Amino acid sequence: MAAGERLPLAWFQRPTPVVARALIGCVLVHGDRAGRIVETEAYLGPEDRASHARFGPTARNRVMFGPGGVTYVYLCYGIHQMFNIVSDRDGQAGAVLVRAIAPVAGLPDDPPADPAVGRGPGKVTRALGLGPAQHGRTLDTDALHVRAGRPGAAIVTTARIGVDYAGPWARRRLRFALAGHPAVSRPR
């Protein structure tokens, strides 16, 4: 898949950790705003004690159990919108949280882009204008889609952030980030 091409829905319908890693370097486009994805986390099915899918399908997480390529947006801590991309095949729950983006276009301060604008999942949605209206939509429209990045970038994997309650699952290396990128949030 050449850099810049729009990813087809089938691209997302692969195992969640594969999708989470492959999304690093890709560009998320929402209307006239866009950001290069530099940090993601994979959330798996009911077996993953850190995943919203751990309680089975509910009103909130229902789309996680459907086919990949659909958005999953929810409110966290009463304040922040979280933007996820559903992954894996229909019936196999999974989603990828977009935790950080590097500004590409249309962000609040254009060229001398401040990396902090897209650092952290709550900042991602603020920067791109993503919210409840974008929940449950397929990522195959002009208004909302993902474009392929260049393969071969150096990617680091770590434990996921903020899921210490999840026992052994908290230690799984399901967070992916562009090595050393200034927009990547927090630790190593």
Next chain:
DNA sequence: GTTCCGATGCTT
């Protein structure tokens, strides 16, 4: 540098 905490509202 660290740790703590309030804001704020939906989910289980």
Next chain:
DNA sequence: AGCATCGGAACG
């Protein structure tokens, strides 16, 4: 009650 957060204040 418990969060897949953030920014600011307080403290070493």
